[in-house]
Amino acid sequence: MENIVLLKLPIDISTFRKMRKSGYLYVDKTKYAYDLITGGNRYFLSRPRRFGKSLFVSTLREILHGNKELFEGLWIHNSDYNWEKYGVIEFDLSSLGIDSTETFKTGLCHALGEVVQDYSLEVEISTTNPELALRDVVKELYNRFGRVAILVDEYDNPILQVLKDANQAEEIRNATRRFFAAIKGMDAFIDFVFITGVSAFARAGLFSGINNLLDITLDNAYSNICGYTNEEVDSYFSDYIKEWCNLENISYDDLRLQIKTWYNGYTFGSNLFSVYNPFSFMNALRARSFKNFWFQSGTPNFLVEELKKEYRKEEYRIIDPEKFETTEESLGIFEVRATPLPSLMFQTGYLTIKNFDKGKKLYRLGYPNYEVKTALQTHLLGIFTQLDFISAERISLQLRAALIAGNIDEVITLIKQLFTNVPYQLHMKEEKFYHALLQVTFGAAGIKSQSEYSMSHGRIDLLLELPNVLYVIEIKLNSSVDVALDQVDQRHYYESLLVYGKPITLLGLSFKREPKNFDLTYKVKYINNSQEK
Template identity: 25%
Template sequence: MKKIPYGISNYKELRDLDMYYIDKTMYIEKLENKDRYVFFIRPRRFGKSLFLNMLEAYYDMNEEKNFEKYFGDLYVGKNRTEQANKYIVLKISFASVITDLGKDELIESFDKIVSSAVNKCIIRYKHILGEESLPENEKRATYALNYLSKIVELKNKKIILLIDEYDNFANNIMRGKKDIYDELVHEGGYVRTFYKEIKEGTSDGAITRTFITGVSPVMLDDVTSGANIFTVIANDEDLNGILGFNDHEIRQIVDYYRIGEIVEKEELLKILKTYCNGYKFNENVSETVYNTDMVLYILNNIIQKKEYPKKLIDENVKTDYTRLRNIAENFITKEEMLQLIEGGEVGPIEIKERFNLESLYKKEEKYTNIRSLLYYLGMLTIKRQESNKVMLGIPNYAVKALYWEYMEKAYEVEASARYDELAAAMEDMRKTGKVEHIMEIYERVIKRLSNRDLRHFNETSCKSIFITLVYTDGIYLIESEKEANGGYTDLYIKEGVLYKEAVNYRYMIEFKHIKEKELREVESGELKVESEKQQVLDSNRELVDKKKEEARAQLYRYMEEHNVQEDSEKELKKYIVIILGKKYVEYEEIR
C-alpha cells in the first residue's frame, strides 16, 4: 500500500517511493494555453511547492529519459505536450530568506539563494552550456541571472523560471519593518531590480516561461511595476482545482486506504468537510476545495496510529495561518478585526488581483484591499456571487478556530478567569449540565471590556464572547448559525468526534441583547433590592420578558428541525441568554 505523502514537496522522491499521488498533470496543458509569464497565488499548505517540483520534472530536458517513470501512468503521460523535457529549468525558492537581521543580511541571503540556484543550474546542464559553475564575481542575484540568461541564449536554448514563495520575506518584514520593505521593492530597490532582470531575460528570449507562486499579491504590484509582463492567474475559473482536493478525490483516498475499517467512514468525511473544505477561488465554480495538508494530517494519523489525532487542527497549519493573520493585523485595528469576525459574510466586494502595500493604509482603498488580502491568505473565501461582486466568508472550522484564538486575546479572557477556573466551569457545563459558573465568567468578561471594545457591541458580539469561552475548553464542536427549520440557531454546541466521553450534554442557545439606550434607568427613589443587577432587571422586566418570548419562540421553531433532534444521543439543553446593556447577563433554561 502506498504511503501518504504528508509533508512531501519533492515530486521525484514521491514518485520514486511510490507514494500516493492525486494526478494534477491535466493542468499542465491548461497552463501552456495561458500567458507565458504568470503569478499564481494560493494559501499556505495547499501543495504549491510539490506542484512546482512536478513542473520542474516535466519540463527538464535532463529528465526526458525518465518521462515514462515519472509521468507514464498520469494524464499527461497519455497527453504529452510538445514542450515536455524541452527546457533548462531554473527553480528558486525564497522560503529561507533571512529577514530578522536587517536589510544588509536580507540582501546577502537573497543573493546566496539566487546565485546558489543559478550555480546548481549551470552544473546540472554543464554538458549543454559548456560552463562548469557560476564565476565568483557573478554572485549577486541580478548578475547571476543575467549571466545564466546570456550563456543559455548563446547555446540557443530556453529557460523556464520557477519561483516558489516569492513573497515569503516580504510577509515577514511588512509587519514592523516597512522602511526596509520600501527600500527593497520601490524604484531602484534591490528586489525590484531583480524582477526587472527577469523581464530583461524574457526580452532577450532566454526566459521563455515563468511560474511564480506565493500567498499574497501585495509585493507583486510593488516589484513588477518595472516588469509589467506578468499575469495573475490565481482566480481563473479553470484553475479552481489545480491544488487541493475535491470531494471525489477525498473519497478515493479514504477508499484506497480502507479507512472506513478503522473509523466510521461517513463521520470522517463529514469531519474532513467541516475542518478542511470550503475554499473557492472563482465566483462561477460550484465545487469547493479541501486544503491538502489539513486533510493529509488527519488521514496520516488515522492510518499510522489507527485513531484520530489528539487535535484535529495541525499545529503546523495553525502556526502558518496565525502568522498570516498577523500580517493582516498590521493593517486592521482590533475593533475592525472583531467586526470582520462577528459579521458573518463580508462584502460585497470586488477581489483585487493587484494592490500594493500603501493601498492597505489608504482609507479609500483599505476596505476592499484588506478583505482581498484575507481572501488570498486563506482567512476568507468566496461564498457566493452578488451581481458583479462577491460575498466572502470564513472557509472552514480550522480557520474559524484561528479567529476564535484571536478573539480570546482581544476579549482578554485570561484577565477575567484563570484557565483552571474556566476549565472547571466548562466541565460542569459538559458533564453535569450546570451553567451557573460559566455564565458568571461570561458576565465578568463582558463587564471587563473597555468602552472601545464595546463601541459596536451587539447580539453577535454577545454570541462571539461566549463562543470564545467554549472554544478555549477545546472539547465541544461549535456550530454558530446552524441552519434549522428555515432559520438559524444562534449557537449549537455538541460533542465532537474526539473526547465524546467528556460530554454528557449538548446545548442550543439563543442570545438576545438589549441596548443600553433601550433600558429604563433605575430612579434613585425606587426601592433598593439586594443588587444593582436585580434592580436593573426589575425595572426592565417587561422588556426582558419580551426578549425571552422572542428567543423562546425561535428555539421552539428550531427544535422542530429533525436534524437537531436526531443529531446526537446526548441530552439537549436549551437556553435563552439575555445581555442587558454592556454589563449584565440573565439566562433561563427552556424545558
C-alpha cells in the same frame, strides 16, 4: 479480507521526484501543468501556506527538464506533450535566509550560482548583483537549450518575514520589483515564468515589470490546481478512509462527512468548486483523528503581528467574518503598511469564498471549514481578551461543557472572565460589538451558532445548537435583563424551533461597561425542559 498495501502519504513532501521514486501517493495535477506550459505565458498563483504550491512547482520543474519517465501512469505521460527540455532557473525564496536587501541580493546570486553548477555553464556571474547574474545565466541557458523557464516559489517570503518593520519590508519589496523588472529585460529569451506566494503583492504593481503576467489565483480553470477535490479524495484515498472506518467501526459515508466538515471548503473562483486542505486532510488520515493540524503547524508570524496592530481595533469592533463582502480587486490587495482585513484573512487561508454575486461582482467570504473556524476564533478570542491561545482554548472548552450541562451560572462566570480582559478602548457602545464577540467566543468553543436567525415574526440575536439543547439568546447593552428575556419569550421566538425535538433555553443577557467596571447579568427560562419554569 485482503490486505491492501497503501502508498505512503506525502505529508511535508514537496519534491515530485522523491514522491515518484520513494513510494509516495501523488494526486495527478499534471493536466494543469500541461495547460500552463503549452500556453506559453507568465503566471502568478497565490494560495495559503501548506497547500501544495511547492509540489506543483517541483512538478513543473521535472516536466520542463523533460524527465518523462517520472510521469508514467499520469495524465501528461499519455498526452501529446513533446517533452522538449528547457533550461530551468528555480528560486525558492523561503530557503535563502533573506532578511535584508543585502541578503536578498546575495541569496539570489547564490541560487543562480547553483544553476551554473548544475548545468556546468562556462560563465562567471556576479555575486552581488542578481540582475546582472540573471542576464548572464539566461543567455547561457538560451544558447544551450533554445528555451528558458523561470520558476519562483514563495516570492513573498522575504517581505513577510520582516513585515513588522515596514521600512525594511518596503526596501525588500523594491529590490524584488527590480529583480522582476530584470526578467522583463530578458523577455526575448524566456519562454515560461511561474511565480507562487501567499500574498498578492502583484496587485500593487510588484510584477509590473513582467510582460503579460497572468494572475490565475481566482481563475475558474485553475481553481483546483492545489488541494484535493471530493472526487480526488474518493479516487485516491478511499482505501485509507476504509482502514480508518474499520478502526473506528463507523460507516464510510459517516466518516467522509466528518472529514468534509473538518477539512473541505476552500474555494478559489466564482465557480465555487471546493477543495480540501491537503496538509490537514493527510495528517488526519495518518493520525486517524480530527485535529487542527494546519493551524497548529504554525500561524504565519506576519499575520499574528498584523492582527495585533493598533489600527486593526476599528475592524475588530464590527468583525463578523462570515458577512464580509468584497470585490476580486480587493481580494488581491496586500500592502506593507495596511491591508484590509478581508484580504489579509483570505490570502492567508483563514477565510474563503462562500458565494459570488454575478450581478454585483461581489464575493462573500466565510470560514472554509470547522478546523479553521474553531482555531481562528480561538485565536481572535485570545487577541480580544489578551489571553494566550492555550488559555483561550481552555476557557472556551469549559464554556461548551457548561452549556451542555445547562450550568448557566458557570456559563456567565466564564463569559465574564473572558470579557473582563477585553481592553476598555476596544469596547464599543453598541450591542453589535458584544454580539460579535459572543459569536467569536462560541465559535472558539466549537458550538454551532447562527447569528441574527430570522423567523416570520422576528430575529434571534444568537441561536446555539448543542447535542442536547438549543439556546435562544437575546443581547442588550445598558438595558434591563428583563427586557432581553421578555423579547424572546413574549414574542415566542422559540416556537419555530420546537420541531428540533430538543429542550430550549431562553437566555437574556445584559452587558454594562464603564471605564473601570464591567458587568453581565442574565435571566433564563426553560422550554420543554425538566427545569422549565
